[in-house]
Amino acid sequence: MKLLIVLSGLIAVSFAATTTNSHALAEFSAKGISVWSSGGCHEKYNGHCTSFDGLQLVSLSGVLKFKQTSGCAITITGGTEVGHASGSYSHGNGYKLDISDTSCVTNYITGHYRHTGSRSDGAALYADPHGNVFAHESWLHHWDITWYHYTK
Template structure:
């Protein structure tokens, strides 16, 4: 199926695309948004990027198979991650009111690991608290394998509700060399209480 088509098959494709965080309206109309999502998905999976949902693309949508870096360990675009967060009721902001990954004043989700996005969403659901993201994959954070730039970390505001959930539920590990208190979830995710925010590392 391709641009301009309408019907139940398009609705089914939109449902499948939304499982990857695209946030499309399931209206059965293969419009520009669905076309762009299909192209982005194909690019992520290493498929021919034509915006047409043929047998190979449909198979990858349903099974999560295909080339590229898709699946639970795959990387997201900023818009994909933003759609996932909006759907989960998670807000975010940046000091520069922007999302450019190469600008340290922005908050970008470009190249965020899907597992990281799912980790912060799981925290939101488990705690029942408001979660407000203040840092993503933009430049300016500390380096390393499990870094913000590589999509493993995310920063969020230390609201009392979510902070209480972390300190009251997770295992206290002691303090990091810079003095940040460390807490580990049962999943192995580690939360560091830095000066103005929580720094969460989703390395699983």
């Protein structure tokens, strides 16, 4: 997918709406976000890896902004690698990230975002002011976050 941006009505710039694993890792490192992979790898087609190939820019910007606003240490434990549920707004399509459910992260989400109910698997759901959805998969010790909208 490509986006077209026109600056001042004169210049058009085209860029991908997704990013590469190496670019995402560099962005996370620069902002102090940790990445954990059970296999110690970043291959998209290995379910024991944590990959960011094909990560939507909305997801990348969302987690960077969440770190900034929450002030919490963030560890990403799941990205675009195989092994997650399918769907339009899925991990595989780059719209979801899993982050560890530390007390800081959990307290920030439950204290600042609106509780919207529970998912069919029992995960508590919260929505930020932009409509992004935070599902607390407590049995997996992480938050499954779906980034639909850019946060400013």
